[in-house]
Amino acid sequence: MxxxxxxxxxxxxxxxxxxxxxxxxxxxxxxxxxxxxxxxxxxxxxxxxxxxxxxxxxxxxxxxxxxxxxxxxxxxxxxxxxxxxxxxxxxxxxxxxxxxxxxxxxxxxxxxxxxxxxxxxxxxxxxxxxxxxxxxxxxxxxxxxxxxxxxxxxxxxxxxxxxxxxxxxxxxxxxxxxxxxxxxxxxxxxxxxxxxxxxxxxxxxxxxxxxxxxxxxxxxxxxSEFDVSNLDTLPQVDIVYGYANMNRVAVDAFVAAGAKGIVHAGVGDGSLARPAVEPALDEARKKGVVIVRSSRVGNGIVARNGEAKDDEHDFVVSDTLNPQKARILLMLALTKTSDTKEIQRMFYTY
Known part of the structure; x- marks a missing residue:
């Protein structure tokens, strides 16, 4: 019953x-x-x-x-x-x-x-x-x-x-x-x-x-290969916005504040201002900061070795991801590796 x-x-x-x-x-x-x-x-x-x-x-x-x-x-x-x-x-x-x-x-x-x-x-x-x-x-x-x-x-x-x-x-x-x-x-x-x-x-x-x-x-x-189940924090990744007459102040400030990665929201095809910004990003990369070139435009593929010699600088390109989304993928990528070739693979995969 x-x-x-x-x-x-x-x-x-x-x-x-x-x-x-x-x-x-x-x-x-x-x-x-x-x-x-x-x-x-x-x-x-x-x-x-x-x-x-x-x-x-x-x-x-x-x-x-x-x-x-x-x-x-x-x-x-x-x-x-x-x-x-x-x-x-x-x-x-x-x-x-x-x-x-x-x-x-x-x-x-x-x-x-x-x-x-x-x-x-x-x-x-x-x-x-x-x-x-x-x-x-x-x-x-x-x-x-x-x-x-x-x-x-x-x-x-x-x-x-x-x-x-x-x-x-x-x-x-x-x-x-x-x-x-x-x-x-x-x-x-x-x-x-x-x-x-x-x-x-x-x-x-x-x-x-x-x-x-x-x-x-x-x-x-x-x-996806990413797993946050055992993570309590994420790496610091910041965005630097490109514009006419820009300077290196933001790049240097983010590096000094402990950034592990920087997304550069460049003009056009992710272009870098020379001589103001490109040297600052190079210096940041030599300190271990991973640099991703994105674009403020909002559409289109950021071409690798297009507006910058990415192989020479050891930079990553964002593919079609806008800066705010490139930041997210870079944060998660940095929980797995700091190898820029691997990170570039991730940007072409996700």
Whole structure:
């Protein structure tokens, strides 16, 4: 009798959770999607990261129709305050959850300012093919036509879908699906700010269903060689921005502050100012600092031995990664090696 009773209780619990629906965990980190304004028309000057995960989920009761959803507040910040410690905490929690049989996918609510960086970091360190979807909003939760609820609804559907399995970490806002490696925020305030210039979206959300038209060919997630499970810190890597009439002050300051790597966001094809900056980068490299040439342009391949003699200088080029993403890959690369040939291989692989 006790066995039968236990079976009936188990069946009741399964039915209450929604039989046949995917199990999606929503991890909240703050941002505009959790923000509030002084009035319904406040879309500038609001306060980010004030609404908790339970309130976010309760605001979208339709979630219960598409997934068995649970929420967890990992931390609560505006995303301009994102740092390496938060990344490590988030990555470890994501990997722990994805290892569980009762979790089919994860949604992470996040501020939009650094979504592209967090998503790429996770793309390199998540150890599962299960979907991980990062979502945010451009308008606070109190605004007229707030975009957070529909973005969250779509993200949960995407994270619970078979179509998203093995696609790497995804960024989904405004009915559009982007790859973590390629997406960038390209407008300060409009709802369609997240784009993948030139290469384009992976697909769209329409009618409560994801439609994919392409996928990234670079290694990610379960196929990545990077592992943060035993890391408590990441190497210091900084970015130096290229501009007309620039000087070596920033390079020297970062080296003096202990940088293990520097990403130079050069003009054009990652060009280096001579004689102002190139000698400073050479000196930094001789001190063991790994130098990566990227570009401030935002599109295109930074050509090795193009605008600089990279072989001669022992520099690395970022391929198509923008400076902020090149910094992330260089940080993780430096946890494995300081060999520039190996690091260059990683930039061509990821």
């Amino acid at each position: 006790s066995v039968l009773f236990a079976l009936l209780v188990s069946l009741d619990a399964a039915n209450a959770r929604g039989p046949g629906l995917p199990n999606v965990m929503v991890l909240a980190t703050g941002g505009t999607i959790a923000g509030t304004g002084s009035s319904s028309t406040t879309v500038v000057g609001y306060t980010a990261a004030t609404v908790g995960i339970d309130t976010l989920l309760n605001a979208v009761p339709e979630l219960k129709t598409v997934a068995n959803v649970k929420g967890e507040q990992v931390f609560q910040i505006a995303s301009e305050n994102m740092n390496n410690d938060y990344w490590l905490k988030l990555a470890k929690r994501v990997n722990t959850l994805l290892a569980q049989d009762d979790v089919d996918g994860i949604v992470i609510t996040h501020g939009t300012d650094t979504i592209e960086e967090t998503s790429y970091f996770l793309d390199l360190v998540v150890k599962s093919k299960k979907p991980v979807v990062i979502v945010g909003a451009m308008r606070p939760s109190t605004a007229i036509s707030a975009d957070g609820p529909i973005n969250l609804f779509n993200a949960v559907i995407l994270a619970g879908s078979e179509e998203a399995v093995g696609k790497g970490v995804l960024v989904a806002l405004n009915d559009q699906i982007n790859a973590a490696r390629e997406v960038t925020k390209n407008n300060t305030s409009t709802a369609d700010t997240f784009r993948t210039p030139e290469l384009g979206f992976l697909g769209y959300m329409q009618g409560n269903k994801p439609y994919f038209y392409r996928q990234s060919t670079r290694r990610h997630t379960a196929d």
